[in-house]
Structure formats: C-alpha cells, structure tokens
Amino acid sequence: MARTEIKIGGFGGQGVILSGYIIGRAASIYDNKYATMIQAFGPEARGSACSAQVIVDEEPIAYPYITRPTMMVLMSQEAYTRFSPELAPGGLLITEEELVSVRTTGQDVRHLSIPATRIAEELGKKMVVNIVMMGYFGAVARVTSKEALRKAVEVSVPKGTQELNLKAFDRGWEYVPA
Amino acid sequence: MNADPKGVLTGAHFIDGDHACCEGAIAAGCRFVAGYPITPSTEVVERIAERFPYVGGVFIQMEDEIASSIAIQGAVWAGKKAMTVTSGPGFSLMMEHIGLAAMTETPCVFVNVQRAGPSTGLPTQPAQGDMMQVRWGSHGDYQIIAVVPNSPQECFDFTIKAFNLSEQYRVPAFVMMDECVGHMTERVVIPPAEQIDIVPRRWFKGTPDAYEPYRADADLVPSMVKAGDGFNIHVTGLTHDEHGYPNMSVAAQDKLVHRLREKITRNVESIVEYREDQIEGADVVVVTYGITSRTALPAIARARRDGLKVGHLRLVVVWPFPEQRIRELASRVRAFVVPELNLGQIVLEVERCAAGKVPVRLVGHTGGTVHQPDDIYQAIITSGKGR
Numbered sequence: 270m271a272r273t274e275i276k277i278g279g280f281g282g283q284g285v286i287l288s289g290y291i292i293g294r295a296a297s298i299y300d301n302k303y304a305t306m307i308q309a310f311g312p313e314a315r316g317s318a319c320s321a322q323v324i325v326d327e328e329p330i331a332y333p334y335i336t337r338p339t340m341m342v343l344m345s346q347e348a349y350t351r352f353s354p355e356l357a358p359g360g361l362l363i364t365e366e367e368l369v370s371v372r373t374t375g376q377d378v379r380h381l382s383i384p385a386t387r388i389a390e391e392l393g394k395k396m397v398v399n400i401v402m403m404g405y406f407g408a409v410a411r412v413t414s415k416e417a418l419r420k421a422v423e424v425s426v427p428k429g430t431q432e433l434n435l436k437a438f439d440r441g442w443e444y445v446p447a
Numbered sequence: 448m449n450a451d452p453k454g455v456l457t458g459a460h461f462i463d464g465d466h467a468c469c470e471g472a473i474a475a476g477c478r479f480v481a482g483y484p485i486t487p488s489t490e491v492v493e494r495i496a497e498r499f500p501y502v503g504g505v506f507i508q509m510e511d512e513i514a515s516s517i518a519i520q521g522a523v524w525a526g527k528k529a530m531t532v533t534s535g536p537g538f539s540l541m542m543e544h545i546g547l548a549a550m551t552e553t554p555c556v557f558v559n560v561q562r563a564g565p566s567t568g569l570p571t572q573p574a575q576g577d578m579m580q581v582r583w584g585s586h587g588d589y590q591i592i593a594v595v596p597n598s599p600q601e602c603f604d605f606t607i608k609a610f611n612l613s614e615q616y617r618v619p620a621f622v623m624m625d626e627c628v629g630h631m632t633e634r635v636v637i638p639p640a641e642q643i644d645i646v647p648r649r650w651f652k653g654t655p656d657a658y659e660p661y662r663a664d665a666d667l668v669p670s671m672v673k674a675g676d677g678f679n680i681h682v683t684g685l686t687h688d689e690h691g692y693p694n695m696s697v698a699a700q701d702k703l704v705h706r707l708r709e710k711i712t713r714n715v716e717s718i719v720e721y722r723e724d725q726i727e728g729a730d731v732v733v734v735t736y737g738i739t740s741r742t743a744l745p746a747i748a749r750a751r752r753d754g755l756k757v758g759h760l761r762l763v764v765v766w767p768f769p770e771q772r773i774r775e776l777a778s779r780v781r782a783f784v785v786p787e788l789n790l791g792q793i794v795l796e797v798e799r800c801a802a803g804k805v806p807v808r809l810v811g812h813t814g815g816t817v818h819q820p821d822d823i824y825q826a827i828i829t830s831g832k833g834r
Contacts (some may be wrong), residue, residue, distance in 0.1 A: 290632065292460035297634040304461070306632040330819060331744035333631055 315386020574814025
C-alpha cells in the first residue's frame with residue numbers, strides 16, 4: 270500500500286490521540302512499515318475538536334504532515350464539521366453512528382458508521398469507544414494486519430484494561446452494518 | 448566505553464522526539480537534569496522525571512531557566528553528566544550561562560526544541576529561528592557544537608552524539624530540535640547498551656600536586672577532576688590561567704580565548720558531519736538541516752524527475768559549520784538553495800562560504816508549520832535556470 274494519510278477526530282478525552290498512536294504503532298512496530306503520527310496540541314486537544322494524523326507507508330516518510338487524508342475516523346459532530354471537507358475524493362469516512370449526523374453533501378466518499386458508543390456500553394465501559402472504532406477501522410481499511418493492530422491495542426492501553434479493550438477491538442472488527 | 452545497560456531501553460519503540468531525546472540522554476549517561484518546563488520541550492523532562500528514579504538520576508524542576516542552566520554546571524563539576532531542556536524564551540534566558548560553560552569548559556548539553564518566535568511566539572508550532580542565537584547568543588568569542596535531528600530516531604542518536612562531543616571537547620553542546628520533530632511520533636530503535644559508544648569524562652590521571660585545572664592536552668582540551676576529590680580546582684568566568692585563577696592580563700586573555708576557539712576550529716574535520724546525496728555533477732545543491740531535510744525531499748525528487756541535476760547536502764552538525772565543503776562546492780555548482788524555518792540564518796553561512804561565486808537562494812519561512820515542498824521546488828527550478 271502506498272502512502273496512506275489518516276485523520277482521527279473527536280473531542281478531547283475520547284481517546285483520539287491514543288487511536289492514532291495505536292495505528293502508527295501497529296504499522297511501524299508490528300507490521301514493519303513506516304508510520305509518522307502527529308497530534309494536535311494546545312487548547313483544542315483538551316476539549317473541542319481534537320485530532321491526530323497518521324501517515325503509513327511502505328517507504329520512509331519524508332513529509333511528516335498529512336496533506337489530503339484518504340481515511341478519516343470521526344467521533345464527534347464538531348470534528349465532522351471541521352475535518353470532513355478535507356477528505357480526498359473517493360476517501361473512506363468512518364463515523365460514530367450516534368454522535369455524528371452525516372449530511373448528504375454529494376461529497377464523493379465511502380461512508381461507513383458504527384454505533385461504537387452503544388457497543389462500548391454493552392461491554393460495560395463507554396471509555397472503550399475509541400477501541401471499538403479502531404477495530405472497525407482496522408477491518409474496513411486494512412492499513413495494517415489484524416494481528417498488528419490488536420497487539421498495538423493490547424500494549425498501548427492501561428494495565429488491567431487489556432481484556433476489556435481487546436473485547437472492544439474484536440466487537441469493532443466483527444461489526445457488520447445492518 | 449559502552450553505555451550503562453541500566454539506562455538503555457533496548458528495543459523498538461513508537462515514541463515522539465521529545466521522549467526519544469530523554470532516552471538518548473539516559474543512554475549517554477546523563478544522570479542530572481535541571482529544567483523549567485516549556486512547550487514544546489516539556490515531554491522531555493516529564494519523561495526524565497519518570498525515568499530517573501529507576502536509573503539513579505536526579506531531576507530538579509527549577510524556578511526558571513537561568514537557574515536550570517547553572518544547576519547543570521554545578522552537577523558537572525560534582526562529576527555528573529548533565530543536561531537542561533528548553534525552548535526559545537527559556538533559551539534566551541540561558542545565554543549568560545552558556546558563555547560561562549564555554550569559558551569554564553564545562554561539558555554539558557542544552558536541548559532546545561525550537562518554536563516560532565520572537566518572544567513567546569507560537570508555543571505549539573515549529574521554527575528554526577534559534578540557529579544563530581545558539582552560535583552567537585552569549586557575549587565574547589567562543590565556540591560551541593550543535594547537532595540538528597530530523598526524526599525521533601535521530602533525537603535519540605544525536606542526543607548521545609551531543610553528550611559525546613561535549614565531553615570530548617569540553618564545550619556546551621546543543622541538540623537543536625524543533626516542535627515538529629519533538630512532537631512527531633515514529634519508530635525509534637534503541638540498540639543494546641554494548642552497541643552504544645559513550646565518551647567518558649576526561650578525568651585527570653595524575654596526582655593532586657601535578658594538577659593544573661586548565662593545562663590543555665595536545666588537542667587543546669584540558670582534563671577534569673571532580674570537586675571534593677582532593678584536587679585544587681577553581682572555576683571562574685573571569686579570564687584565568689592554567690591554574691584556574693583570575694588573570695587580568697592581555698596575554699592570559701589572548702592565550703585562553705584563542706585556545707577556546709582553536710580546540711574546535713583545529714578539530715573541525717572530526718566534528719563536522721553532513722550527509723550528501725547526488726552531489727557529484729549537481730548543478731543545484733540544496734542545503735538543509737533538521738526538519739527541512741525531510742520537507743525538501745519531495746521537492747528534490749520532483750526537480751530530478753524534471754531532468755535537473757540536484758544534489759542534497761544535509762547538515763547533521765550545523766556548528767561548527769562545514770565551511771570547507773561549501774567552499775569546494777561553490778566552485779563546482781551553479782547555485783545553492785537553502786530552505787529554513789526562519790527568514791535567513793544558516794543561509795548567511797552558505798553565502799559567506801560561497802563568497803559570491805554562485806547565487807545562494809533562501810527559501811525562508813516564519814515557522815508555525817513546515818515548508819510546502821512546492822516552494823522549495825520552485826526555488827530549485829528558478830536556480831537551475833539561472834545563468
């Protein structure tokens with residue numbers, strides 16, 4: 270796969286940065302590809318529309334920022350409003366079904382959504398919503414192998430929460446839209 | 448000698464440049480850090496504070512950057528390898544003590560994660576605006592060594608390099624990162640301790656009665672002792688003779704300041720480091736350092752696809768500047784292009800060495816982000832068409 274530019278968006282506290290970190294770690298440590306992650310800093314990372322950007326490539330990455338993301342994972346309405354216009358034509362847009370209301374704008378994108386918050390609540394902890402999203406993203410986008418992404422989840426989440434997070438990941442991976 | 452395995456986190460990590468810098472310092476043997484947190488360098492000292500208890504290091508969060516930059520020098524004279532970490536506004540406060548470290552030949556490392564200035568500027572955004580300040584910021588004639596990484600991996604590698612050069616030449620050494628490199632997360636491979644070369648302090652081998660604190664060895668660098676080990680030492684910012692005592696004579700000043708300069712200028716060839724790509728036969732040479740060495744790559748590749756002969760000279764050590772190499776190239780190439788995240792600093796050095804033989808084109812940028820490769824491409828094309 271050639272250079273893939275991914276943007277993760279949501280509000281601060283949803284695990285946006287961790288999600289970007291997990292993709293990058295999966296690609297660069299467990300899949301032997303190259304990955305560069307850059308996260309939003311400043312006030313936006315602590316409340317409003319927060320984002321992380323990840324580039325995954327088979328070749329070393331020269332230019333470190335994303336220019337035209339081809340994949341987006343968005344977990345809040347504000348992030349959707351702010352970031353979705355940047356998505357490249359034909360790009361992949363994954364949203365949290367109940368937190369983002371997607372307008373039909375005629376934008377040429379492949380849109381998929383998942384009720385990740387509901388799934389996370391079923392698992393007993395709303396906090397793992399980002400990991401459900403990561404599982405679904407992984408299955409749909411195939412930027413990394415499943416093993417690499419799952420391993421990156423396991424080693425990146427707080428100790429004692431691995432089992433719950435891996436369940437969340439698997440639920441996301443297996444999710445089939447109704 | 449090899450790194451102390453206790454401090455080396457061997458393996459592949461996905462960490463940012465700030466954290467990698469911290470690991471580089473620990474691997475290099477740094478066991479004292481004093482700092483005053485400032486964006487975008489804070490993550491370096493955060494990690495130091497977390498890691499030091501496990502490796503026997505001491506971290507002090509000081510009252511300000513002035514105190515930080517002198518606390519590390521006390522620690523060095525007590526025998527530790529030491530570092531401080533800051534960004535532009537803090538770096539400005541440290542200038543007097545950088546001069547003191549140069550004058551007293553105190554080996555220590557300053558990390559500056561550059562953000563856009565002047566003044567408090569853009570705290571969370573990159574720039575390369577402190578490249579002349581690091582060379583000339585303190586008063587008087589002195590020399591320093593500065594390395595500039597372009598990735599988290601290099602933040603690890605070059606922090607070790609800075610410590611080693613600092614110890615070898617007894618000068619303050621600088622790791623000139625920028626916000627982009629500091630906050631960028633990538634794979635960082637930390638080798639086993641036995642594969643990391645560490646330059647130990649130049650301890651004096653003789654007896655106390657034979658010791659003169661500033662009697663230089665053949666390479667113009669004197670050996671050190673640890674305060675409290677029974678040797679006579681005197682550390683002063685005043686002009687001093689071999690004994691370390693103030694000596695206000697013109698002769699002492701002339702001898703000391705010349706040696707402080709020449710211990711670097713005479714060893715330039717062993718200190719400078721640069722990476723070259725397709726320099727042979729190049730018409731245009733792009734001179735880069737730090738993050739611009741990456742943002743220039745798509746521009747260079749595109750210009751080559753257009754048929755232009757473009758070379759890339761990437762500075763790893765920016766100070767001392769590789770004057771000799773730029774002079775040689777100036778008589779062979781048609782133009783230099785120098786992109787930097789400031790409005791013209793290192794380009795002045797390139798111009799000085801090119802000495803009017805060929806045009807030198809700056810691609811300036813006030814910071815806040817990195818260059819668009821297209822801007823660098825346009826400069827290469829314009830320079831290639833010139834003459």
